[in-house]
Each structure stands twice: as C-alpha cells, then as structure tokens.
Amino acid sequence: MLVSAKDMLNKAKAGKYAVGQFNINNLEWTKAVLLTAQENNSPVILGVSEGAGKYMGGYKTIVGMVNGLMEELKITVPVALHLDHGSFEGAHKCIEAGFSSVMFDGSHYPIAENIEKTKSLVETCGKLGLSLEAEVGSIGGEEDGVVGAGECADPDECKAIADLGVTMLAAGIGNIHGKYPANWAGLSFDTLAAVSEKTGDMPLVLHGGTGIPEDMIKKAISLGVAKINVNTECQLSFAEATRKYIESGKDLEGKGFDPRKLLAPGFEAIKATVKEKMELFGSVNQA
Ligand code: 13P
Numbered sequence: 001m002l003v004s005a006k007d008m009l010n011k012a013k014a015g016k017y018a019v020g021q022f023n024i025n026n027l028e029w030t031k032a033v034l035l036t037a038q039e040n041n042s043p044v045i046l047g048v049s050e051g052a053g054k055y056m057g058g059y060k061t062i063v064g065m066v067n068g069l070m071e072e073l074k075i076t077v078p079v080a081l082h083l084d085h086g087s088f089e090g091a092h093k094c095i096e097a098g099f100s101s102v103m104f105d106g107s108h109y110p111i112a113e114n115i116e117k118t119k120s121l122v123e124t125c126g127k128l129g130l131s132l133e134a135e136v137g138s139i140g141g142e143e144d145g146v147v148g149a150g151e152c153a154d155p156d157e158c159k160a161i162a163d164l165g166v167t168m169l170a171a172g173i174g175n176i177h178g179k180y181p182a183n184w185a186g187l188s189f190d191t192l193a194a195v196s197e198k199t200g201d202m203p204l205v206l207h208g209g210t211g212i213p214e215d216m217i218k219k220a221i222s223l224g225v226a227k228i229n230v231n232t233e234c235q236l237s238f239a240e241a242t243r244k245y246i247e248s249g250k251d252l253e254g255k256g257f258d259p260r261k262l263l264a265p266g267f268e269a270i271k272a273t274v275k276e277k278m279e280l281f282g283s284v285n286q287a
Contacts, residue, residue, distance in 0.1 A: 001067075001070070002066065002067065002070070002079055002080060002081050002098075002099075002100035003078050003079065003080055003100055004080060004100050004101055004129055004130055004131040004167070005019070005045055005080040005082060005100070005101045005131040005133075005167060005168065005227070006131045006167045007078070008043040008045075008078050008080070009131070009167065009168055009203035009226045009227055010201070010203060010226075011043075011286070012043075012203065012226040012227070012283065012286070013201060013202075013203040013224065013226040015282075015286065016221060016222065016282070017221060017226075017281060017282030017283055017286060018206070018217075018221050018225055018226050018227055018228045018281040018282065018283065019042075019043050019044065019045055019226065019227050019228075019281070019283050019286075020042075020044060020045065020209075020227075020228055020229075020230055020274070020277050020278055020281050020283060021044075021045040021046075021047040021082060021084070021205075021227055021228065021229040021230070022044065022045070022046065022047060022230055022231075022234060022274055022277075023046075023047040023048070023049060023052065023084060023229070023230070023231035023234070024046050024047065024048060024052065024056075024062075025052050025055065025056070025235075026055075026056065027065060027069075028263050028266065028267045028270070029234070029238075029270060030046065030065060030066060030069060031069055031073070031267070032267050032268075032270040032271045032274065033046060033270070033274055034046075034066075034069055034070065034073060034075050034079065035073060035075075035271065036270075036271045036274040036275050036278070037075070037077050037079065037274075037278070037287075038073070038074075038075050038076065038077055039275075040275060040278050040279075040283075040284045040285070041077060041284065041285045041286070041287045042077060042278045042283040042284050042285070042286060042287055043077055043078040043079075043283060043286060043287050044077065044078075044079055044080075044278075044283075045079075045080045045082050045101065045227065046066060046079065046080070046081050046082065047082050047083075047084040047229060047231065048062055048081070048082065048083055048084060048094075048099075049084045049085060049231075050083070050085070050086065050087065050090045053083075053090075053094075058097075059083075059093055059094050059096075059097035059098075059099065060097045060098070062081070062097075063081065063097050063098040063099065066079075066081050067098075076287075077287035078287060080100050080101040080131065081098075081099045081100050081101065082099065082100070082101035082102065082103065082131075082133070083099055083101070083102040083103055084103055084229070084231075085103055085105040085135075086102050086103050086104055086105060087104075087105075088104060088106075088117050088121070091103075091104045091121055092124075095124060095125070095128065095130060099130070100130055100131070101130055101131040101132070101133070101167075102121070102125065102130065102131075102132060102133070103132075103133035103134075103135070103170070104117060104118055104121050104132065104133070104134060104135075105134075105135045105170075106118055106134065106135065107135040107136060107137060107138040107139075107151075107172070108138060111136075111157050111160070114134075114136070114161065115160060115161060115164065118132075118134045118161055118164055118166060119164050122164050122165045122166060125167075126165065131167035131168065132166045132167050132168075133166065133167065133168045133169070133170060133205060133227075134161045134162075134164070134166040134168075134169055134170070135169070135170040135171075135172075136153040136154070136157050136158045136161050136169065136170070136171050136172070137150075137151040137152055137153025137154070137157075137158075137171055137172025137173075138150070138151050138172055139151075139170070139172055139175055139176060139177055139207045139208055140172075140175075140176035140177070140208075141176045141177030141178050141208070149174070149176070149185075150172050150173070150174045150175045150176045150208070151172040151174075152172055152173060152174055152188050152191040153171035153172045153173070153191065153195060155191070155194040155195045155197070155198045155199075156198065158171050158195045158198060158199055159198040159199055162198075162199040162200075162202045166202075167203070168202070168203045168204070168205050168226070168227055169195075169199060169202050169203075169204055169205065170204075170205040170206075170207055171191070171192070171195045171204060171205075172191075173187050173188045173189075173191045173192045173195070173206075173220075174186065174187050174188045174191070175187060175206060175207055175208040175212070176208050177207065177208045177210075177231070177232070178208070178210065178232050179210065179211055179232065180208075180211045180212070186216065187212065187216050187219075187220060189219060189220075189223060192204070192220060192223045192224070192225070193223055195224075196223050196224035199224075202224075203224075203225075203226035203227060204223075204224045204225045204226060204227075205225070205226075205227040205228075205229065206220050206225045206227070206228045206229065207229045208229070209228045209229050209230040209231075209233070209277070210230060210231065210232035210233040210236075211232075211233070214280060217280060217281070218280075221281070221282065228277075228281055230273075230274075230277055233273055233277075234270050234273050234274065237266075237269040237270060237272065237273045238266040238267075238269055238270055239266070240269065241265035241266045241268065241269035242262070242263070242265060242266045244265065245262065245264075245265045245266075246262075
C-alpha cells in the first residue's frame, strides 16, 4: 500500500540520512526502482512530473500501475507516490487519482500567493493524510539550451511556508535540474544552514540530485536535507545502456528487437544507479 512520505522523512531527518525520490517514466523504470528499494530494504519516493504523467497515460494509470506492481512484486518497504513540481490544479488531480504525496511548486508566484495556495493544500492533504512538499526559491535548469542559475531561497520566506504545516520543504540553494555547467558555483551551504536554523525539524528537499559531488551531498544531509531528487542520472544511465546494446548489434536481426530484450540493459542500469544513490544517501536498511 502506498504511504505518505511523512514518517519516512521525519525518520530520515532525525537519523541524518536522506530518502531518494526517483522520477519514473514508464513501467520498466517503476519496476526497477521498486525492486531496488525492496532488495536494499530502503524507503523510496516515486516522483512523477506533470509531463511524465501525461506521457504515461494520466495519473490514474500511474496509480493503477504502481499499486499493481507493489502487490504482484510483493513490495513491503514504504513507498510514496509523489507529484513532482506540481501546479495547483495538477496537485488536486493527483490527490483525486490516489497519489499519496504531492508537491505544489509555487516558487514562481509572489510569496503571498505561494503562501495562500500552499495553505489551502495543507488543509486538503491534512484531511486525507497525504504528504505535501512546498518550494521556495526556484531551482534552475536547462531551458531551450540555456542553463539558468538556481536561486537561493530567503530563509524567512522558508520559515513562513514551513510554519503552514507542510511535510517537507524544497529550498533553492543554487541547485539546478539536469547536468551542472562547468562554471557552477556549487551549493550554497550558508543558505542551507540559515534555512535549517529557521525551519527546525522540517525535512528539507534537495532537487537536482544529478551530478552533485558526493561530499556536497553528505554535507547537505548533515545540514538537514532528508529527501534528494534524482531524475537525469537514471535517464542518462538508461540511454547509455540502450545505446550500447543497439551499437553492439546484438541479434537485432534475430530476437533482439523484442522490447523485453531491448529494454533489459536500461532496466539493469537504472537499478544500479538507484542502488548507488541509496547507499550514498544512507537509506539502505532504513525501511
Ligand atoms: P535531476 O534531473 O537533476 O536529477 O533533478 C531531479 C529533480 O530535482 C526532480 O524534481
């Protein structure tokens, strides 16, 4: 059964480790993440962006797929199904479809509007026992080939949003989605320390987990990060393994075109990436 991310994240914050959020894109991805979590006795969060939601045939399809896989594969570790960077409308659609957790990303609104919309979702999620992630300070990333720098959140604004009663808070600390540019300044640990100080026990979320050096990940966890999102790294390992398989020319003329064979190396590559991250984040054997 899907669970809210609340208990797993409070436990992670207290135990100084982080739970990984791995974004899913299809059945293979989902199965790879679920099996790896089970094999490593780790709690896990399955992230679904609005775009991936559309791609997979809608939120209800995803809820059905995840619940079915969990039952058939006998997954017993805690699993939360979470909307990633949701709009206000998207969050409501996911709640209706049966997600156990949602993110409302109001970071692009003026702070008063972010507070107002987040507050209304705190009430809705609270009544239903679902977890809610809010965001302050936008996370940079590549758009049309231009890599935007990640903003640093205002710690007082973080406190205002945390005090609304959200489950977890994503604060921009110079992190960006996708690959980091060569001239990236690194994470702002001063910002993270100030946000942590103002928000106390609130589990903090680090987006853009791909390509952050291991020492920075460990330092971020020591300063209160309890959830780390990884998307691009799984995509890269999946693409690389698939490319190698195709380039090897492996009996594509014979049975190699069978999607179950074609997608197998990518599936194994995602499993390896997820395991590596769970070990780095310290969530192994914390289920
Ligand atoms: P990456 O794609 O950089 O791993 O970031 C994932 C993320 O933060 C999803 O919200």
